[in-house]
Amino acid sequence: MSAGLNLLLVASAGLFAIGVFGVVARRSAVVMLLGAQFMFIAGALAFVAFARFGLGALHGTAGATMALFAGAIALAELAVGLAMAALVYREHRSFALDADRG
Amino acid sequence: MPLIGALPQPITSAPLVLFVYLVLILLLGSALACVLLRNTLYAIAAFAGSMVLVALLYLAIAPFLLVAVQLLVFTTISAALLIGLLRATTGLRASSVGRLSPEWIVGAAVSAVMFALLALVLGATAWPVQACCALPDSFSGVLGSTYAVGLAVLAVVLGSAALGSGLLLAAPTLPSPRGGGSTTSRSPGGGGSTPARGARR
Numbered sequence: 081m082s083a084g085l086n087l088l089l090v091a092s093a094g095l096f097a098i099g100v101f102g103v104v105a106r107r108s109a110v111v112m113l114l115g116a117q118f119m120f121i122a123g124a125l126a127f128v129a130f131a132r133f134g135l136g137a138l139h140g141t142a143g144a145t146m147a148l149f150a151g152a153i154a155l156a157e158l159a160v161g162l163a164m165a166a167l168v169y170r171e172h173r174s175f176a177l178d179a180d181r182g
Numbered sequence: 183m184p185l186i187g188a189l190p191q192p193i194t195s196a197p198l199v200l201f202v203y204l205v206l207i208l209l210l211g212s213a214l215a216c217v218l219l220r221n222t223l224y225a226i227a228a229f230a231g232s233m234v235l236v237a238l239l240y241l242a243i244a245p246f247l248l249v250a251v252q253l254l255v256f257t258t259i260s261a262a263l264l265i266g267l268l269r270a271t272t273g274l275r276a277s278s279v280g281r282l283s284p285e286w287i288v289g290a291a292v293s294a295v296m297f298a299l300l301a302l303v304l305g306a307t308a309w310p311v312q313a314c315c316a317l318p319d320s321f322s323g324v325l326g327s328t329y330a331v332g333l334a335v336l337a338v339v340l341g342s343a344a345l346g347s348g349l350l351l352a353a354p355t356l357p358s359p360r361g362g363g364s365t366t367s368r369s370p371g372g373g374g375s376t377p378a379r380g381a382r383r
Contacts, residue, residue: 084192
């Protein structure tokens with residue numbers, strides 16, 4: 081029994097799929113933002129996995145750096161998205177995002 | 183001379199493999215709970231748990247600086263932003279659960295067990311030291327030299343995001359021509375909706 085690149089890539093794909101589900105299937109703005117965060121985390125996890133177990137290990141810090149950058153970008157996206165969610169809440173008294181709202 | 187050296191071997195140490203599997207299962211479970219829970223506060227808690235689990239996973243496979251940043255910066259700032267949004271919109275009331283109630287005791291016990299487990303694992307294996315010292319260069323040094331442009335761009339992006347979100351929040355809300363949405367069910371879960379809104383949750 082071992083834990084290598086394949087395991088982490090499968091977990092990354094699963095996390096990405098969960099994020100896509102959150103973005104597509106839920107209509108709460110907050111949950112959609114959290115789904116997008118999971119997609120970012122999945123990408124960062126794949127970077128780190130390749131840096132640790134794949135060819136990226138030749139440049140040991142590259143994957144971790146990419147993960148740091150992805151996390152920071154995700155944080156920026158979360159800040160702007162939450163501000164937009166707050167505006168939506170001010171207008172509709174709900175976080176729900178629906179095309180058929182009116 | 184080969185262009186590519188030997189690839190790193192997968193983790194074969196039994197306790198470490200078990201730890202990675204356990205963290206991955208918990209990570210996927212908490213992520214699924216985060217997108218499935220209807221109460222936004224619980225979803226945020228599950229999200230913060232997921233971020234902590236990602237940091238624990240990084241502890242086994244990534245440089246320690248990434249673990250620390252993931253745990254101390256990303257997790258706390260994400261949770262703070264989300265809780266701040268809830269406080270600014272739906273309003274979070276103080277908990278009615280007393281300090282000696284069963285819920286509080288169970289929660290404190292779970293937290294204590296998690297911290298003890300983390301301390302035990304760290305003390306027994308010293309992964310951060312190994313991961314840190316196995317690097318050819320200092321991670322922070324590489325960040326500051328090789329990726330200086332990336333860091334500058336990142337600072338610009340983060341500054342722009344802070345400015346943009348501040349401007350968005352400071353902007354006055356114009357009255358909706360439709361007179362606003364339905365407010366039939368308001369809840370801290372944020373999913374206020376009318377029943378005939380289709381199959382989407």
